[in-house]
Amino acid sequence: MKIAVVREQADGERRVAATPETVRKFVALGATVAVEAGAGVAASFADAAYTEAGAAVGDRAATLAGADIVLGVQGPDPASLGGIAPGAWLVAGLNPFGERARVDAYAAAGVEALAMELMPRITRAQSMDILSSQSNLSGYKAVLDAAAEYGRAFPMMMTAAGTVSAAKVFVMGVGVAGLQAIATARRLGAQVSATDVRSATREQILSLGAKPIFVEGVVGIEGEGSGGYAGEMSPEYQAAQAELVSNHLAKQDIVITTALIPGRPAPRLISDAQLQTMRPGSVVVDLAVEQGGNVEGAIAGEVVERHGVRIVGHRNVPSRLAADASALFARNLYNFLSTFWDKQAGRPVLDEEIGDAIRLTKDGEVVNPRLVAG
CATH class of the missing domain: 3.40.50.720 (NAD(P)-binding Rossmann-like Domain)
Incomplete structure:
Protein backbone atom coordinates (compact mmCIF):
# COMPACT_ATOMS: atom_id res chain seq x y z
CA MET A 1 0.00 0.00 0.00
CA MET A 119 -17.56 13.78 6.51
CA PRO A 120 -20.75 13.19 8.53
CA ARG A 121 -21.12 15.26 11.68
CA ILE A 122 -21.30 12.21 13.95
CA THR A 123 -19.44 11.43 17.15
CA ARG A 124 -17.12 8.77 15.79
CA ALA A 125 -16.06 10.98 12.89
CA GLN A 126 -15.16 14.07 14.93
CA SER A 127 -11.44 13.32 14.78
CA MET A 128 -11.67 13.12 10.97
CA ASP A 129 -13.55 16.40 10.47
CA ILE A 130 -11.38 18.78 8.45
CA LEU A 131 -14.03 21.51 8.48
CA SER A 132 -13.98 21.70 12.27
CA SER A 133 -10.21 21.62 12.65
CA GLN A 134 -9.65 24.28 10.01
CA SER A 135 -12.59 26.46 11.10
CA ASN A 136 -11.23 26.53 14.62
CA LEU A 137 -8.05 28.17 13.35
CA SER A 138 -10.04 30.48 11.05
CA GLY A 139 -12.01 31.84 13.99
CA TYR A 140 -8.81 32.52 15.91
CA LYS A 141 -7.06 34.14 12.95
CA ALA A 142 -10.10 36.29 12.14
CA VAL A 143 -9.77 38.05 15.50
CA LEU A 144 -6.04 38.62 14.98
CA ASP A 145 -6.70 40.00 11.49
CA ALA A 146 -9.34 42.30 12.92
CA ALA A 147 -6.93 43.49 15.61
CA ALA A 148 -4.32 44.22 12.95
CA GLU A 149 -6.76 46.41 11.00
CA TYR A 150 -8.37 48.06 14.03
CA GLY A 151 -6.70 51.31 14.98
CA ARG A 152 -7.35 50.96 18.70
CA ALA A 153 -6.64 48.60 21.61
CA PHE A 154 -8.85 45.63 22.46
CA PRO A 155 -8.86 45.62 26.28
CA MET A 156 -9.98 48.34 28.63
CA MET A 157 -6.94 50.20 29.96
CA MET A 158 -6.99 52.45 33.00
CA THR A 159 -4.11 54.91 32.95
CA ALA A 160 -3.16 58.16 34.67
CA ALA A 161 -4.09 59.91 31.44
CA GLY A 162 -7.56 58.41 31.41
CA THR A 163 -9.40 55.20 30.53
CA VAL A 164 -9.35 53.43 27.18
CA SER A 165 -12.65 51.64 26.56
CA ALA A 166 -12.69 47.98 25.58
CA ALA A 167 -13.42 47.16 21.95
CA LYS A 168 -16.90 45.82 21.21
CA VAL A 169 -16.78 42.65 19.11
CA PHE A 170 -19.87 41.06 17.54
CA VAL A 171 -19.64 37.50 16.18
CA MET A 172 -22.32 36.45 13.69
CA GLY A 173 -22.60 32.69 13.37
CA VAL A 174 -21.67 30.51 16.31
CA GLY A 175 -20.27 27.36 14.75
CA VAL A 176 -16.74 26.17 15.35
CA ALA A 177 -15.16 29.32 13.87
CA GLY A 178 -17.55 31.61 15.72
CA LEU A 179 -16.95 29.97 19.08
CA GLN A 180 -13.20 30.26 18.67
CA ALA A 181 -13.57 33.90 17.61
CA ILE A 182 -15.59 34.60 20.77
CA ALA A 183 -12.99 32.91 22.96
CA THR A 184 -10.08 34.70 21.30
CA ALA A 185 -11.70 38.14 21.45
CA ARG A 186 -12.53 37.57 25.11
CA ARG A 187 -8.91 36.62 25.83
CA LEU A 188 -7.82 39.89 24.23
CA GLY A 189 -10.10 41.80 26.59
CA ALA A 190 -12.93 42.80 24.27
CA GLN A 191 -16.60 43.09 25.15
CA VAL A 192 -18.08 40.29 23.05
CA SER A 193 -21.59 39.58 21.84
CA ALA A 194 -22.76 36.94 19.39
CA THR A 195 -25.78 35.76 17.46
CA ASP A 196 -26.89 32.67 15.57
CA VAL A 197 -30.14 31.43 14.11
CA ARG A 198 -29.87 28.24 16.19
CA SER A 199 -31.27 28.82 19.64
CA ALA A 200 -29.21 25.94 21.03
CA THR A 201 -26.08 28.09 20.72
CA ARG A 202 -27.27 30.51 23.41
CA GLU A 203 -25.76 28.42 26.20
CA GLN A 204 -22.48 28.10 24.30
CA ILE A 205 -22.25 31.86 23.94
CA LEU A 206 -22.93 32.39 27.63
CA SER A 207 -20.41 29.72 28.61
CA LEU A 208 -17.68 31.73 26.90
CA GLY A 209 -18.62 34.91 28.73
CA ALA A 210 -20.22 36.66 25.77
CA LYS A 211 -23.64 38.27 25.45
CA PRO A 212 -26.17 36.39 23.26
CA ILE A 213 -28.16 38.52 20.79
CA PHE A 214 -31.25 36.60 19.69
CA VAL A 215 -34.59 37.22 18.03
CA GLU A 216 -37.33 36.25 20.45
CA GLY A 217 -40.83 34.95 19.85
CA VAL A 218 -40.67 34.65 16.06
CA VAL A 219 -41.29 31.50 14.01
CA GLY A 220 -38.01 30.13 12.73
CA ILE A 221 -35.83 30.80 15.76
CA GLU A 222 -34.66 27.18 16.03
CA GLY A 223 -32.84 27.30 12.73
CA GLU A 224 -31.56 23.74 12.98
CA GLY A 225 -30.48 22.31 9.64
CA SER A 226 -28.87 18.96 8.88
CA GLY A 227 -25.47 17.95 10.21
CA GLY A 228 -25.33 20.72 12.78
CA TYR A 229 -25.53 23.52 10.23
CA ALA A 230 -28.10 26.28 10.19
CA GLY A 231 -31.10 25.92 7.91
CA GLU A 232 -33.28 28.40 6.08
CA MET A 233 -35.19 30.90 8.20
CA SER A 234 -38.79 31.98 7.84
CA PRO A 235 -39.38 35.42 6.25
CA GLU A 236 -40.71 36.68 9.59
CA TYR A 237 -37.53 35.60 11.33
CA GLN A 238 -35.30 37.12 8.67
CA ALA A 239 -37.04 40.49 8.99
CA ALA A 240 -36.86 40.45 12.79
CA GLN A 241 -33.20 39.43 12.71
CA ALA A 242 -32.32 42.19 10.25
CA GLU A 243 -33.87 44.81 12.55
CA LEU A 244 -32.14 43.41 15.63
CA VAL A 245 -28.76 43.20 13.93
CA SER A 246 -29.04 46.71 12.49
CA ASN A 247 -29.63 48.21 15.91
CA HIS A 248 -26.72 46.24 17.39
CA LEU A 249 -24.22 46.82 14.57
CA ALA A 250 -24.27 50.58 15.03
CA LYS A 251 -22.70 50.13 18.46
CA GLN A 252 -19.93 47.68 17.45
CA ASP A 253 -16.26 48.23 16.69
CA ILE A 254 -15.50 44.83 15.15
CA VAL A 255 -17.79 42.30 13.49
CA ILE A 256 -16.79 38.77 12.46
CA THR A 257 -19.15 36.83 10.19
CA THR A 258 -18.89 33.05 9.80
CA ALA A 259 -22.21 31.86 8.34
CA LEU A 260 -22.11 29.13 5.70
CA ILE A 261 -24.68 26.74 4.22
CA PRO A 262 -23.07 23.66 2.57
CA GLY A 263 -23.52 23.54 -1.18
CA ARG A 264 -25.09 26.99 -1.36
CA PRO A 265 -23.88 30.62 -1.48
CA ALA A 266 -23.17 32.16 1.90
CA PRO A 267 -26.18 33.99 3.37
CA ARG A 268 -26.06 37.78 3.32
CA LEU A 269 -25.87 39.04 6.91
CA ILE A 270 -24.75 42.66 6.55
CA SER A 271 -26.00 45.03 3.86
CA ASP A 272 -24.34 48.17 2.58
CA ALA A 273 -26.98 50.22 4.40
CA GLN A 274 -26.07 48.51 7.66
CA LEU A 275 -22.38 49.20 7.08
CA GLN A 276 -23.20 52.89 6.86
CA THR A 277 -24.51 52.83 10.43
CA MET A 278 -21.19 51.63 11.82
CA ARG A 279 -18.64 54.01 13.25
CA PRO A 280 -15.67 55.11 11.10
CA GLY A 281 -12.67 52.94 11.87
CA SER A 282 -14.77 49.84 12.51
CA VAL A 283 -13.65 46.52 11.05
CA VAL A 284 -15.66 43.64 9.56
CA VAL A 285 -14.02 40.26 8.87
CA ASP A 286 -15.96 38.08 6.43
CA LEU A 287 -14.89 34.43 6.79
CA ALA A 288 -17.43 33.37 4.16
CA VAL A 289 -16.07 35.66 1.44
CA GLU A 290 -14.96 32.78 -0.81
CA GLN A 291 -18.53 31.41 -0.86
CA GLY A 292 -20.06 34.72 -1.91
CA GLY A 293 -19.67 36.55 1.38
CA ASN A 294 -21.85 37.43 4.34
CA VAL A 295 -21.08 41.13 3.87
CA GLU A 296 -22.16 43.28 0.94
CA GLY A 297 -19.08 44.77 -0.67
CA ALA A 298 -16.62 42.17 0.63
CA ILE A 299 -14.07 41.11 -2.01
CA ALA A 300 -12.25 37.79 -1.82
CA GLY A 301 -8.55 38.29 -1.30
CA GLU A 302 -8.78 41.99 -0.48
CA VAL A 303 -9.20 44.45 2.37
CA VAL A 304 -11.53 47.20 1.21
CA GLU A 305 -13.03 50.27 2.84
CA ARG A 306 -16.67 51.32 2.56
CA HIS A 307 -18.23 54.19 4.48
CA GLY A 308 -15.14 54.32 6.70
CA VAL A 309 -15.44 50.63 7.60
CA ARG A 310 -12.64 48.22 6.69
CA ILE A 311 -13.92 44.91 5.28
CA VAL A 312 -11.41 42.07 5.50
CA GLY A 313 -11.86 39.29 2.94
CA HIS A 314 -8.77 37.12 3.16
CA ARG A 315 -8.83 33.91 1.14
CA ASN A 316 -7.99 30.52 2.63
CA VAL A 317 -7.63 31.75 6.20
CA PRO A 318 -6.38 28.42 7.64
CA SER A 319 -3.45 28.55 5.21
CA ARG A 320 -2.37 31.79 6.93
Whole structure:
Protein backbone atom coordinates (compact mmCIF):
# COMPACT_ATOMS: atom_id res chain seq x y z
CA MET A 1 0.00 0.00 0.00
CA LYS A 2 1.64 3.20 -1.21
CA ILE A 3 0.46 6.55 0.10
CA ALA A 4 1.51 9.62 -1.89
CA VAL A 5 1.57 13.16 -0.52
CA VAL A 6 1.54 15.79 -3.25
CA ARG A 7 2.65 19.38 -3.24
CA GLU A 8 -0.33 21.73 -3.40
CA GLN A 9 -0.94 23.48 -6.72
CA ALA A 10 -3.61 26.03 -5.75
CA ASP A 11 -2.51 29.67 -5.61
CA GLY A 12 -1.67 30.75 -2.07
CA GLU A 13 -2.09 27.27 -0.58
CA ARG A 14 0.67 26.78 2.01
CA ARG A 15 -0.68 23.72 3.80
CA VAL A 16 0.38 20.12 3.29
CA ALA A 17 -1.69 16.95 3.73
CA ALA A 18 0.82 14.98 5.80
CA THR A 19 3.45 15.93 8.35
CA PRO A 20 6.48 13.98 9.53
CA GLU A 21 4.36 12.97 12.54
CA THR A 22 1.64 11.35 10.43
CA VAL A 23 4.17 9.86 8.01
CA ARG A 24 5.68 7.91 10.92
CA LYS A 25 2.23 6.68 11.88
CA PHE A 26 1.42 5.55 8.34
CA VAL A 27 4.74 3.69 8.15
CA ALA A 28 3.90 2.01 11.46
CA LEU A 29 0.66 0.75 9.88
CA GLY A 30 2.73 -0.94 7.20
CA ALA A 31 2.28 1.58 4.40
CA THR A 32 4.96 2.94 2.10
CA VAL A 33 4.88 6.74 2.00
CA ALA A 34 6.17 8.99 -0.78
CA VAL A 35 6.25 12.78 -0.47
CA GLU A 36 6.71 15.21 -3.35
CA ALA A 37 9.80 17.35 -2.84
CA GLY A 38 8.95 20.71 -1.31
CA ALA A 39 5.43 19.67 -0.32
CA GLY A 40 5.82 20.83 3.26
CA VAL A 41 8.25 23.71 2.90
CA ALA A 42 5.60 26.47 3.01
CA ALA A 43 4.25 24.93 6.22
CA SER A 44 7.74 24.76 7.81
CA PHE A 45 8.25 21.02 7.23
CA ALA A 46 11.56 20.36 5.48
CA ASP A 47 12.10 17.50 3.05
CA ALA A 48 14.74 16.09 5.40
CA ALA A 49 12.15 15.74 8.16
CA TYR A 50 9.99 13.57 5.91
CA THR A 51 12.99 11.43 5.00
CA GLU A 52 13.81 10.94 8.67
CA ALA A 53 10.20 9.93 9.28
CA GLY A 54 10.51 7.14 6.73
CA ALA A 55 9.13 8.68 3.54
CA ALA A 56 10.70 8.63 0.11
CA VAL A 57 11.03 12.21 -1.15
CA GLY A 58 11.15 12.77 -4.90
CA ASP A 59 9.60 14.54 -7.86
CA ARG A 60 5.88 14.37 -8.62
CA ALA A 61 6.17 11.52 -11.12
CA ALA A 62 8.12 9.33 -8.69
CA THR A 63 5.78 10.21 -5.84
CA LEU A 64 2.63 9.25 -7.74
CA ALA A 65 4.02 6.18 -9.51
CA GLY A 66 1.93 3.21 -8.36
CA ALA A 67 0.28 5.15 -5.55
CA ASP A 68 -2.80 3.51 -4.05
CA ILE A 69 -3.83 6.57 -2.00
CA VAL A 70 -3.08 10.20 -2.81
CA LEU A 71 -3.41 12.74 -0.01
CA GLY A 72 -4.01 16.43 -0.67
CA VAL A 73 -5.35 19.53 1.01
CA GLN A 74 -7.17 20.80 -2.06
CA GLY A 75 -8.12 18.68 -5.04
CA PRO A 76 -5.25 18.45 -7.56
CA ASP A 77 -5.64 18.90 -11.29
CA PRO A 78 -6.85 15.51 -12.59
CA ALA A 79 -4.32 15.76 -15.41
CA SER A 80 -1.51 15.84 -12.83
CA LEU A 81 -2.39 12.43 -11.35
CA GLY A 82 -0.77 10.25 -14.00
CA GLY A 83 0.98 7.13 -12.75
CA ILE A 84 -1.31 6.22 -9.85
CA ALA A 85 -2.71 2.71 -9.52
CA PRO A 86 -6.09 1.93 -11.15
CA GLY A 87 -8.89 2.71 -8.70
CA ALA A 88 -6.55 4.70 -6.44
CA TRP A 89 -8.10 6.85 -3.75
CA LEU A 90 -7.80 10.61 -3.75
CA VAL A 91 -8.37 11.88 -0.21
CA ALA A 92 -8.60 15.67 0.15
CA GLY A 93 -10.91 18.65 0.41
CA LEU A 94 -12.44 18.49 -3.07
CA ASN A 95 -15.09 21.26 -3.11
CA PRO A 96 -17.52 19.00 -5.00
CA PHE A 97 -20.28 21.59 -5.37
CA GLY A 98 -17.97 24.33 -6.60
CA GLU A 99 -15.73 22.14 -8.79
CA ARG A 100 -18.16 19.72 -10.41
CA ALA A 101 -16.22 19.59 -13.68
CA ARG A 102 -13.14 18.48 -11.78
CA VAL A 103 -15.15 15.75 -10.05
CA ASP A 104 -16.29 14.49 -13.45
CA ALA A 105 -12.66 14.44 -14.56
CA TYR A 106 -11.69 12.33 -11.53
CA ALA A 107 -14.39 9.86 -12.50
CA ALA A 108 -13.15 9.75 -16.09
CA ALA A 109 -9.62 9.09 -14.82
CA GLY A 110 -10.81 6.12 -12.77
CA VAL A 111 -9.96 7.77 -9.45
CA GLU A 112 -12.04 7.03 -6.35
CA ALA A 113 -12.37 10.56 -5.00
CA LEU A 114 -13.16 10.97 -1.30
CA ALA A 115 -14.22 14.48 -0.24
CA MET A 116 -13.23 14.97 3.38
CA GLU A 117 -15.45 18.03 3.80
CA LEU A 118 -18.50 15.77 3.38
CA MET A 119 -17.56 13.78 6.51
CA PRO A 120 -20.75 13.19 8.53
CA ARG A 121 -21.12 15.26 11.68
CA ILE A 122 -21.30 12.21 13.95
CA THR A 123 -19.44 11.43 17.15
CA ARG A 124 -17.12 8.77 15.79
CA ALA A 125 -16.06 10.98 12.89
CA GLN A 126 -15.16 14.07 14.93
CA SER A 127 -11.44 13.32 14.78
CA MET A 128 -11.67 13.12 10.97
CA ASP A 129 -13.55 16.40 10.47
CA ILE A 130 -11.38 18.78 8.45
CA LEU A 131 -14.03 21.51 8.48
CA SER A 132 -13.98 21.70 12.27
CA SER A 133 -10.21 21.62 12.65
CA GLN A 134 -9.65 24.28 10.01
CA SER A 135 -12.59 26.46 11.10
CA ASN A 136 -11.23 26.53 14.62
CA LEU A 137 -8.05 28.17 13.35
CA SER A 138 -10.04 30.48 11.05
CA GLY A 139 -12.01 31.84 13.99
CA TYR A 140 -8.81 32.52 15.91
CA LYS A 141 -7.06 34.14 12.95
CA ALA A 142 -10.10 36.29 12.14
CA VAL A 143 -9.77 38.05 15.50
CA LEU A 144 -6.04 38.62 14.98
CA ASP A 145 -6.70 40.00 11.49
CA ALA A 146 -9.34 42.30 12.92
CA ALA A 147 -6.93 43.49 15.61
CA ALA A 148 -4.32 44.22 12.95
CA GLU A 149 -6.76 46.41 11.00
CA TYR A 150 -8.37 48.06 14.03
CA GLY A 151 -6.70 51.31 14.98
CA ARG A 152 -7.35 50.96 18.70
CA ALA A 153 -6.64 48.60 21.61
CA PHE A 154 -8.85 45.63 22.46
CA PRO A 155 -8.86 45.62 26.28
CA MET A 156 -9.98 48.34 28.63
CA MET A 157 -6.94 50.20 29.96
CA MET A 158 -6.99 52.45 33.00
CA THR A 159 -4.11 54.91 32.95
CA ALA A 160 -3.16 58.16 34.67
CA ALA A 161 -4.09 59.91 31.44
CA GLY A 162 -7.56 58.41 31.41
CA THR A 163 -9.40 55.20 30.53
CA VAL A 164 -9.35 53.43 27.18
CA SER A 165 -12.65 51.64 26.56
CA ALA A 166 -12.69 47.98 25.58
CA ALA A 167 -13.42 47.16 21.95
CA LYS A 168 -16.90 45.82 21.21
CA VAL A 169 -16.78 42.65 19.11
CA PHE A 170 -19.87 41.06 17.54
CA VAL A 171 -19.64 37.50 16.18
CA MET A 172 -22.32 36.45 13.69
CA GLY A 173 -22.60 32.69 13.37
CA VAL A 174 -21.67 30.51 16.31
CA GLY A 175 -20.27 27.36 14.75
CA VAL A 176 -16.74 26.17 15.35
CA ALA A 177 -15.16 29.32 13.87
CA GLY A 178 -17.55 31.61 15.72
CA LEU A 179 -16.95 29.97 19.08
CA GLN A 180 -13.20 30.26 18.67
CA ALA A 181 -13.57 33.90 17.61
CA ILE A 182 -15.59 34.60 20.77
CA ALA A 183 -12.99 32.91 22.96
CA THR A 184 -10.08 34.70 21.30
CA ALA A 185 -11.70 38.14 21.45
CA ARG A 186 -12.53 37.57 25.11
CA ARG A 187 -8.91 36.62 25.83
CA LEU A 188 -7.82 39.89 24.23
CA GLY A 189 -10.10 41.80 26.59
CA ALA A 190 -12.93 42.80 24.27
CA GLN A 191 -16.60 43.09 25.15
CA VAL A 192 -18.08 40.29 23.05
CA SER A 193 -21.59 39.58 21.84
CA ALA A 194 -22.76 36.94 19.39
CA THR A 195 -25.78 35.76 17.46
CA ASP A 196 -26.89 32.67 15.57
CA VAL A 197 -30.14 31.43 14.11
CA ARG A 198 -29.87 28.24 16.19
CA SER A 199 -31.27 28.82 19.64
CA ALA A 200 -29.21 25.94 21.03
CA THR A 201 -26.08 28.09 20.72
CA ARG A 202 -27.27 30.51 23.41
CA GLU A 203 -25.76 28.42 26.20
CA GLN A 204 -22.48 28.10 24.30
CA ILE A 205 -22.25 31.86 23.94
CA LEU A 206 -22.93 32.39 27.63
CA SER A 207 -20.41 29.72 28.61
CA LEU A 208 -17.68 31.73 26.90
CA GLY A 209 -18.62 34.91 28.73
CA ALA A 210 -20.22 36.66 25.77
CA LYS A 211 -23.64 38.27 25.45
CA PRO A 212 -26.17 36.39 23.26
CA ILE A 213 -28.16 38.52 20.79
CA PHE A 214 -31.25 36.60 19.69
CA VAL A 215 -34.59 37.22 18.03
CA GLU A 216 -37.33 36.25 20.45
CA GLY A 217 -40.83 34.95 19.85
CA VAL A 218 -40.67 34.65 16.06
CA VAL A 219 -41.29 31.50 14.01
CA GLY A 220 -38.01 30.13 12.73
CA ILE A 221 -35.83 30.80 15.76
CA GLU A 222 -34.66 27.18 16.03
CA GLY A 223 -32.84 27.30 12.73
CA GLU A 224 -31.56 23.74 12.98
CA GLY A 225 -30.48 22.31 9.64
CA SER A 226 -28.87 18.96 8.88
CA GLY A 227 -25.47 17.95 10.21
CA GLY A 228 -25.33 20.72 12.78
CA TYR A 229 -25.53 23.52 10.23
CA ALA A 230 -28.10 26.28 10.19
CA GLY A 231 -31.10 25.92 7.91
CA GLU A 232 -33.28 28.40 6.08
CA MET A 233 -35.19 30.90 8.20
CA SER A 234 -38.79 31.98 7.84
CA PRO A 235 -39.38 35.42 6.25
CA GLU A 236 -40.71 36.68 9.59
CA TYR A 237 -37.53 35.60 11.33
CA GLN A 238 -35.30 37.12 8.67
CA ALA A 239 -37.04 40.49 8.99
CA ALA A 240 -36.86 40.45 12.79
CA GLN A 241 -33.20 39.43 12.71
CA ALA A 242 -32.32 42.19 10.25
CA GLU A 243 -33.87 44.81 12.55
CA LEU A 244 -32.14 43.41 15.63
CA VAL A 245 -28.76 43.20 13.93
CA SER A 246 -29.04 46.71 12.49
CA ASN A 247 -29.63 48.21 15.91
CA HIS A 248 -26.72 46.24 17.39
CA LEU A 249 -24.22 46.82 14.57
CA ALA A 250 -24.27 50.58 15.03
CA LYS A 251 -22.70 50.13 18.46
CA GLN A 252 -19.93 47.68 17.45
CA ASP A 253 -16.26 48.23 16.69
CA ILE A 254 -15.50 44.83 15.15
CA VAL A 255 -17.79 42.30 13.49
CA ILE A 256 -16.79 38.77 12.46
CA THR A 257 -19.15 36.83 10.19
CA THR A 258 -18.89 33.05 9.80
CA ALA A 259 -22.21 31.86 8.34
CA LEU A 260 -22.11 29.13 5.70
CA ILE A 261 -24.68 26.74 4.22
CA PRO A 262 -23.07 23.66 2.57
CA GLY A 263 -23.52 23.54 -1.18
CA ARG A 264 -25.09 26.99 -1.36
CA PRO A 265 -23.88 30.62 -1.48
CA ALA A 266 -23.17 32.16 1.90
CA PRO A 267 -26.18 33.99 3.37
CA ARG A 268 -26.06 37.78 3.32
CA LEU A 269 -25.87 39.04 6.91
CA ILE A 270 -24.75 42.66 6.55
CA SER A 271 -26.00 45.03 3.86
CA ASP A 272 -24.34 48.17 2.58
CA ALA A 273 -26.98 50.22 4.40
CA GLN A 274 -26.07 48.51 7.66
CA LEU A 275 -22.38 49.20 7.08
CA GLN A 276 -23.20 52.89 6.86
CA THR A 277 -24.51 52.83 10.43
CA MET A 278 -21.19 51.63 11.82
CA ARG A 279 -18.64 54.01 13.25
CA PRO A 280 -15.67 55.11 11.10
CA GLY A 281 -12.67 52.94 11.87
CA SER A 282 -14.77 49.84 12.51
CA VAL A 283 -13.65 46.52 11.05
CA VAL A 284 -15.66 43.64 9.56
CA VAL A 285 -14.02 40.26 8.87
CA ASP A 286 -15.96 38.08 6.43
CA LEU A 287 -14.89 34.43 6.79
CA ALA A 288 -17.43 33.37 4.16
CA VAL A 289 -16.07 35.66 1.44
CA GLU A 290 -14.96 32.78 -0.81
CA GLN A 291 -18.53 31.41 -0.86
CA GLY A 292 -20.06 34.72 -1.91
CA GLY A 293 -19.67 36.55 1.38
CA ASN A 294 -21.85 37.43 4.34
CA VAL A 295 -21.08 41.13 3.87
CA GLU A 296 -22.16 43.28 0.94
CA GLY A 297 -19.08 44.77 -0.67
CA ALA A 298 -16.62 42.17 0.63
CA ILE A 299 -14.07 41.11 -2.01
CA ALA A 300 -12.25 37.79 -1.82
CA GLY A 301 -8.55 38.29 -1.30
CA GLU A 302 -8.78 41.99 -0.48
CA VAL A 303 -9.20 44.45 2.37
CA VAL A 304 -11.53 47.20 1.21
CA GLU A 305 -13.03 50.27 2.84
CA ARG A 306 -16.67 51.32 2.56
CA HIS A 307 -18.23 54.19 4.48
CA GLY A 308 -15.14 54.32 6.70
CA VAL A 309 -15.44 50.63 7.60
CA ARG A 310 -12.64 48.22 6.69
CA ILE A 311 -13.92 44.91 5.28
CA VAL A 312 -11.41 42.07 5.50
CA GLY A 313 -11.86 39.29 2.94
CA HIS A 314 -8.77 37.12 3.16
CA ARG A 315 -8.83 33.91 1.14
CA ASN A 316 -7.99 30.52 2.63
CA VAL A 317 -7.63 31.75 6.20
CA PRO A 318 -6.38 28.42 7.64
CA SER A 319 -3.45 28.55 5.21
CA ARG A 320 -2.37 31.79 6.93
CA LEU A 321 -1.50 29.54 9.89
CA ALA A 322 0.05 26.89 7.68
CA ALA A 323 2.07 24.89 10.22
CA ASP A 324 -0.76 24.37 12.72
CA ALA A 325 -3.41 24.02 10.02
CA SER A 326 -1.32 21.33 8.31
CA ALA A 327 -0.73 19.47 11.56
CA LEU A 328 -4.46 19.32 12.29
CA PHE A 329 -5.45 18.53 8.71
CA ALA A 330 -2.85 15.75 8.50
CA ARG A 331 -4.13 14.22 11.74
CA ASN A 332 -7.68 14.31 10.37
CA LEU A 333 -6.52 12.31 7.35
CA TYR A 334 -4.53 9.88 9.45
CA ASN A 335 -7.42 9.37 11.87
CA PHE A 336 -9.69 8.66 8.91
CA LEU A 337 -7.45 6.12 7.20
CA SER A 338 -6.23 4.42 10.38
CA THR A 339 -9.76 3.99 11.72
CA PHE A 340 -10.66 1.89 8.70
CA TRP A 341 -7.28 0.17 8.30
CA ASP A 342 -7.73 -3.56 7.78
CA LYS A 343 -4.55 -5.37 8.86
CA GLN A 344 -5.29 -8.47 6.80
CA ALA A 345 -6.04 -6.46 3.66
CA GLY A 346 -3.16 -4.09 4.34
CA ARG A 347 -5.32 -1.12 3.43
CA PRO A 348 -8.32 0.86 4.69
CA VAL A 349 -11.78 -0.59 4.04
CA LEU A 350 -14.64 1.90 4.42
CA ASP A 351 -18.03 1.20 5.92
CA GLU A 352 -21.26 2.36 4.32
CA GLU A 353 -22.13 5.22 6.66
CA ILE A 354 -18.94 7.19 6.13
CA GLY A 355 -17.87 5.74 2.79
CA ASP A 356 -21.14 6.54 1.05
CA ALA A 357 -21.18 10.04 2.52
CA ILE A 358 -17.75 11.13 1.30
CA ARG A 359 -17.26 9.05 -1.87
CA LEU A 360 -17.71 11.17 -4.99
CA THR A 361 -16.55 8.82 -7.74
CA LYS A 362 -15.97 5.11 -8.25
CA ASP A 363 -15.43 2.80 -11.22
CA GLY A 364 -15.53 5.69 -13.68
CA GLU A 365 -18.77 7.22 -12.46
CA VAL A 366 -19.95 9.99 -10.14
CA VAL A 367 -21.73 8.10 -7.37
CA ASN A 368 -22.39 10.56 -4.55
CA PRO A 369 -26.19 10.96 -4.17
CA ARG A 370 -25.86 14.70 -3.51
CA LEU A 371 -24.13 15.19 -6.83
CA VAL A 372 -26.17 12.70 -8.83
CA ALA A 373 -29.40 14.27 -7.57
CA GLY A 374 -28.06 17.72 -8.41
